[in-house]
Amino acid sequence: MAISSLGIGSGLDLSALVNQLVAAERQPVESRLFRREANYQAQLSAFGSIKGGLSSLETALGKLVDLKEGRTASSSDNARLGVSAQESAFPGRYTVRVETLATAETRASLAFDDADTVVGSGSLSLQVGDGELVNITIDEDNNTLRGIRDAINASEAGVQASIINDGTGARLVLTSGTTGAANTINLTVSDDDGDDTDLSGLSRLASNNLDVVTAAGDAQAQINGLTVTSPSNTLDGAIEGLTLTLRGESEPGTSITVEVGKNRAAVRSAINEFVTAYNAVVDQVRELTRYNPETQQGAVLVGDSTLRGIRSRLSSGLLASGGEAGSQFTNLVNLGINSDRNGKLSLDSAALDRALDEDFQGAIGLLNEVSSGLRDTVKGFTETGGLLDARTDGLLTRIRDIDRQREVLDNRMEQFEARLVRQFGAMDALVGQLQNTSQYLSQQLGALNAMLNQNRNR
Template sequence: MAGIASLGVGSGLDLQSLVQRLVSAERAPAEGRLSRSASSLNAQISAYGQLKSGLAKLDGALKKLSDLGEARSVQVSDTKLVTATATETADLGSYSIKVTSLAAAQSLASDGFADADASLGAGQLSMSVGGTDPVTITLAEGADSLRDVRDAINEAEAGVSATLIKDGEEYRLLLTADETGLANTITVTPGTGMDARLGSAAMTQVTPPADAYFSVSGLALTSASNTIEEVLPGVTLTLKGETEENSTVTVTVGRDDQSTRKAVDAFVSAYNAVIDLTAKLSGYNAETQQGSTLTGDATLRSIRGALPAALGRETGAAWNAVEMGLRSDVQGKLSLDAEDFAARLAEDPAGALASLRGFADGLGEEVRRYSDAEGLLDNRTEGMKASLKAIETQYETLARRMESYEARLVKQFSALDQMVAQMNSTSSYLTAQLANIGKQG
């Protein structure tokens, strides 16, 4: 406000305040309009963000429905001795498992060494497990102590783990095969000039290698590992302990309807959350006559119509959503009729799952049309952001116009101030002259 500080000096009037009030009065209507538009756009952008987040959660629940397979549940009578998992390819059935002995990994212990840091001779160790190709481990001069041997074996990843054990006043090297099984025996051959105690031939076998001996429903079997993956297709057994002589562990593979139900419940929850959100964003308060952020919004109306339409679309599967037990109330929210749902799963598990996947795929495709990157919601949001940038430009234009208007007012009131000052000066002069004439008379 250049020059405005001196306004009113000549006239004695508060012209500075008058200019400020006139500029404010001129600015207020346009500034208020721009502010209301910006607030409305920001509120809509936030609402669209909430809507996109809700649809993304719904899409996640739908993808889990789309990926549903014939899940299996596994019951084990004694998990301290046997554990089991099953994939959807596993046959339904019950099996008795008897564990005679567990698979074991071979362990070898060297003779004692008085000093774990003393040199054992530089050279090369050849190490192999079972029928694998030997691994050559090189020990350099000055880095050839028992500790160095341990570290070099562990770093070589030769299928053997090495540990130092202090036995009284001496140190012993303990080697353990990484894999269990009778065939996985450890062979270590020290090179020329190296301490012969590092060779497996000079070591004591602490734990012999062993295969697992067990039976499935009376069929005697063996395995190099305690994890059995191929005996029962789709079922992985883990042997953890030996059963008593006349007892077995029962493993029962059944349909996992509970996981399917959980996936449907998660979908219903996510769907209803979107319905609640759309109602909140589009609601109208008749008492206050105030709408919500997106009241009357065409995109929101489209979503509210598209969700139930896509859910009810025929997919060619055995049953539609209603026949699978999904029910819609007057607000558009879903619930699941547990009896109908269980009946469909019991009648035709594969058909029921195909039906769930069918309407999940159709509804998911519709949801992603709105929620995906560069989808309808993103396009609308980008349009609003462009409008906000236009408002920023209008703010800048308004600011320049107000500066020009203020400068014009300052110029006009400065002229008025000078004129009034001149008139006051002339008035004072005439008054003084008239007073002098009176004295002369």
């Protein structure tokens, strides 16, 4: 707000001087605010980074909490027999022979000239096995072979209808949607011509006038020499905890081997994911709190109590005891999870295999319990309103306070500039007056000197 005429009286560039004095007054305070804000922003970024790492650790711990005593299952001929296992399956080996696959019944009508041939009118009653009886009205709107096909498909009676031309003409083909010997197709007709069983009109589609193309049949297999039948090609419960999917008949004289084992791979994968996530947090904390004695420079969170608390509580959680009563495993070290002098973890795969061999269920129980406690600890850091949120909220408050301090600084600098303008303006006016007085006195002295010289010459 420097006045443009400032300096006219004295001839000095007082406006530039005012600007320089204001800048000199502002600079140290403004620099201090910028440094503080940059530090707070760096801390915000650091806490965001550590929260991301802890969230990944929480996810990995959740998988250990939910880890079950899983099973693996394999088939020596997956093309003919698929297998999947639940936790209740007992580890072992089974021999299976697929004798026959379950089939769905298919029936075909006699041949018609084409799909648009009028068959007749009346009603159809369609039932698959002991399922729901579905009635279908056939009238002049759908009395062709094509119309009847569409009406059957629209009825959702559990039968797929199609028209196939086999060279002798168009035939209506009905296929049950359900396999098994009991799931035969029963189609009765109420023919408008008065005869429901003859070979004219709608009665040509009655069950007794349809050819059986594929008979309904149950699946049959031998498991360890015992014969098992099923209306479907899925044997669920024939072996406890196993689901067998029959895909093709076995080669004559050969059997398919099914092996069930403990799912070690899932345990190892979950532990490795946890170890990786935990070590990432350790690295983050070390990087954010490191101090370089050579440069005497510390990282953005060096000496921060929050990160020290996180490291301490995570380390304590690792040492927690747990496991099922009577189990020989009481801590993670028993499972081959070891910590080095820097706090980073590693997995001794051989030690883990030995533990799983000795007590698979006990090892899973220990992992469930210890990881549950650790996950609760991590949640306390990462959850909404948790420790990290409290720290970041505090930093955001400080940043907002810096914005307010900048506003105060701007107001103070405006007042300071106005005061300088007033002071320099007054000085400028005084100097101008003094210069005018000086000029007047110079003129008067000049005139007096001229008079004296004239008198002397006389």
